[in-house]
Amino acid sequence: MTDPASDSDGSREPQFSTAFDPAHGRPxxxxxxxxxxxxxxxxxxxxxxxxxxxxxxxxxxxxxxxxxxxxxxxxxxxxxxxxxxxxxxxxxxxxxxxxxxxxxxxxxxxxxxxxxxxxxxxxxxxxxxxxxxxxxxxxxxxxxxxxxxxxxxxxxxxxxxxxxxxxxxxxxxxxxxxxxxxxxxxxxxxxxxxxxxxxxxxxxxxxxxxxxxxxxxxxxxxxxxxxxxxxxxxxxxxxxHRRMRETAILKRLDAGDETIPAIVAAIYPGLDPRLQGAAGLSVLAHLEDLQARRLVCSAASPGGAAVYWPAAR
Structure with a gap:
């Protein structure tokens, strides 16, 4: 299973290859x-x-x-x-x-x-x-x-x-x-x-x-x-790639984004709607890791959804 979006700019980004013949049904x-x-x-x-x-x-x-x-x-x-x-x-x-x-x-x-x-x-x-x-x-x-x-x-x-x-x-x-x-x-x-x-x-x-x-x-x-x-x-x-994604998430928190949907909208522009959920889970995984490292804090909003902010704020 794949992450829904992958940056391709920058010399150190992964060079992905989609050339593949699956030959379904044949060894x-x-x-x-x-x-x-x-x-x-x-x-x-x-x-x-x-x-x-x-x-x-x-x-x-x-x-x-x-x-x-x-x-x-x-x-x-x-x-x-x-x-x-x-x-x-x-x-x-x-x-x-x-x-x-x-x-x-x-x-x-x-x-x-x-x-x-x-x-x-x-x-x-x-x-x-x-x-x-x-x-x-x-x-x-x-x-x-x-x-x-x-x-x-x-x-x-x-x-x-x-x-x-x-x-x-x-x-x-x-x-x-x-x-x-x-x-x-x-x-x-x-x-x-x-x-x-x-x-x-x-x-x-x-x-x-x-x-x-x-x-x-x-x-x-x-x-x-x-x-x-x-x-x-x-x-x-x-x-x-993952470290750059982490940096992008921290920048969005610094800019005032507090929720996963807001972060997804900012760092995954033009995302296929079928992949919104996967993108949200990927952001959540980064946020959980950042919390474990004490770089990010979170709390439940009055509506029950989590909100996040930089620990240094």
């Missing part, structure tokens, strides 16, 4: 031993669809992010598996566009379902929009993944890299010997990822981006869109 080889199957669920948040990946050798494989509950996509995944033993079905996170098909596929191929533990989050505040990004019901995990653990699957070792932020249970998967990271929704070539409270956390998201800078992978395969070919410079640009 596409994206690296030796890795097939991508893109679900036909395009939207402003999923781009041209959710990418599932099937990784392995001629005899064994594992599936990452089975995607939405869609019969055609299930058939395409089974075609990509092609009778091989599936050793695991893994979720980068439990948002429904990645996970709704997970239990069905795991049962079809008799494989354990693995994913990270979702952190308990408070219910959204009154008046705060909620994106259609909730987990696909109660998922019966065989066990929960832990940061830094190594899985022996298919023909390779797979390192679990916890990358919370977009979701509290988000992980990336580093494929040994390939220089490839399956980055889920944390880093995508076509846009920035939305960070939507209460489950999303801007502080966690920024820390997870910093974490990736210390790693050696040279190519990311994301949950939506095409690959990230120069991940170090791209991740640095994503960090810069």
């Amino acid at each position: 596409v080889s994206v690296a030796p031993g890795i097939l991508r199957v893109t679900a036909d669920n395009p939207s402003p948040f999923t781009f041209r669809g959710t990418n599932s990946h099937v990784v392995g050798d001629a005899a064994r494989c594992f599936v990452v992010d089975p995607g939405p509950a869609d019969e055609a996509h299930l058939a395409a995944l089974l075609e990509a598996v092609d009778g091989r033993r599936v050793e695991a079905v893994i979720l980068t996170h439990t948002h429904s566009d990645h996970s709704a098909l997970a239990m069905r596929l795991a049962a079809e191929v008799s494989a354990p379902l693995l994913g990270a533990r979702r952190k308990a989050a408070p219910p959204p505040a009154a008046g705060v929009p909620v994106l259609d990004a909730e987990p696909a019901g109660d998922l019966a995990f065989a066990r929960h993944l832990e940061d830094g653990e190594t899985l022996d699957l298919g023909d390779r070792s797979v390192e679990v890299v916890a990358t919370p932020g977009h979701a509290s249970d988000h992980v990336a998967l580093a494929l040994s010997g390939s220089g490839i990271l399956l980055s889920g929704d944390h880093v995508m070539a076509w846009s920035t990822s939305v960070v939507a409270p209460p489950d999303g956390s801007m502080g966690d998201y920024m820390a997870s981006l910093e974490k990736l800078l210390s790693r050696s992978e040279t190519r990311y395969l994301p949950g939506h869109g095409g690959p990230v070919e120069r991940p170090v410079s791209f991740v640095k640009a994503l960090l810069h």
Whole structure:
């Protein structure tokens, strides 16, 4: 899922790429031993669809992010598996566009379902929009993944890299010997990822981006869109983009804006109305992080909506 607007001016801003053929219904080889199957669920948040990946050798494989509950996509995944033993079905996170098909596929191929533990989050505040990004019901995990653990699957070792932020249970998967990271929704070539409270956390998201800078992978395969070919410079640009967004929010507070709708109107000019809610949640995530750092204060207005102001005022 994506942040609704991304600046393109300035040399340090991310250089996004929207050139992508989803080839819905067909397995596409994206690296030796890795097939991508893109679900036909395009939207402003999923781009041209959710990418599932099937990784392995001629005899064994594992599936990452089975995607939405869609019969055609299930058939395409089974075609990509092609009778091989599936050793695991893994979720980068439990948002429904990645996970709704997970239990069905795991049962079809008799494989354990693995994913990270979702952190308990408070219910959204009154008046705060909620994106259609909730987990696909109660998922019966065989066990929960832990940061830094190594899985022996298919023909390779797979390192679990916890990358919370977009979701509290988000992980990336580093494929040994390939220089490839399956980055889920944390880093995508076509846009920035939305960070939507209460489950999303801007502080966690920024820390997870910093974490990736210390790693050696040279190519990311994301949950939506095409690959990230120069991940170090791209991740640095994503960090810069978010810091600039934070600066813009602080400037609006200094100028007297007090509410999320007022800030959204000022910093997202010409925004697609379908993305207003996502923009508001992104601003909220920044404001929560700024409050945690004691740079911003808030209180409930007489009408119940939150108002914000700079802590130094």
